[in-house]
Amino acid sequence: MPRLMLSDELWSKLKEIMLQERIYNKPTLRMMVEGMLYRMRTGCPWRDLPGQFGDWNSVFKKFNSWSAQGKWLRIFRGLIREPDLEWEFIDGSYVKAHQHSAGACTEESQAIGKSRAGNTTKVHLAVDAYGLPVEFEITGGEVNDCTAAAELIEKLPLSEAVVGDKGYDSERVRAQIERKGARAVIPRKRNSVKGNDDMDWGLYKCRHLVENAFARLKQYRAIATRYDKLKRNYESMVAMACGYLWLPM
Template identity: 65%
Template sequence: MTVEGMRYRMGLVCPWRDLPKVFGYWNSIYKRFNAWSSSNKWVGVFKALIIDPDWEWKFIDGSYIKAHQHSAGAAGQEPQAIGKSRAGNTIKIHLAMDGCGLPVEFEITAGEVNDCSVAPQFIAKLPDAEAMVADRGYDSECIREQIVKKGARGL
């Protein structure tokens, strides 16, 4: 029920304290979620769920997430991927999906980081495919060359 409580909270984007009692005590679920996030256990779960991706086509895109107003600037914390953009404090998630639209790889950067600057190392992580679809943010000559070197058509 702990993971179900986490999924419920992420789906509704509600405060931890508003979790229904059926999932258990909210603070226990929060502490478990926080521990798993700190230890990168969620990355392992994400990788385990990608058993047989459809690599004929790859889709990549980036999306901004607005960070909470109190999320940046606390003293003594490790660096986090929070940056300034026109929208304020933001984080950017670069996501790759397979031909079925399922996420298969991701990269988290500060909000002001350009898609073109992340794309080379992001694309290098992905296996070869027949075609790669990306938006204008990933449109540059060096990225197109990298896609062709990996044996794919850039669309």
């Protein structure tokens, strides 16, 4: 029997959220979800799913259908309970796109772009003061943090401070954060005229929380390397991983 990820307690909590998404609670649902989590954890091709999870094609079709409807994203957001929004930390991380992720039958880039590492996708993540994910964006690897910041910050809940590294050093980003009623804790670059006299270095040291979140997410092979051809499917994989971090809370 393959190693499973959901205890009875975790499954009870996850099932409640899934039923709110009008997902039918048939007898095979738990093992089907375990199959999706197994693929997220191991990164194996869908065809190589162990038979204990059911027919691999049925599991994939259900995952693809839920992804198209945005259900995994809503399940992730439904699992967020009482986040500590005193501070929010943002950062981006490259993900190598496997050769199997190429070749989608669409003219869109599917969030795969060229960077120094070759074909890559970038995950832009925001975590709360506990270091748990509260929002994320998926872009091509060529998109820098500052460019993706506008959409990510716009979706963030209200907080007292938003903390980021020098990649977010932009007056536009700072102004957007301040319009949301938060304080921008972002160091200015070395050639800045204004300098860092107003920088809260004590709070900035806590920025490791978002780095820790990336380290936890990338323990799952299908997150650390992108195998999915479609952006929406990789986005759902990331949503599953983020939601799983919230399950024990």
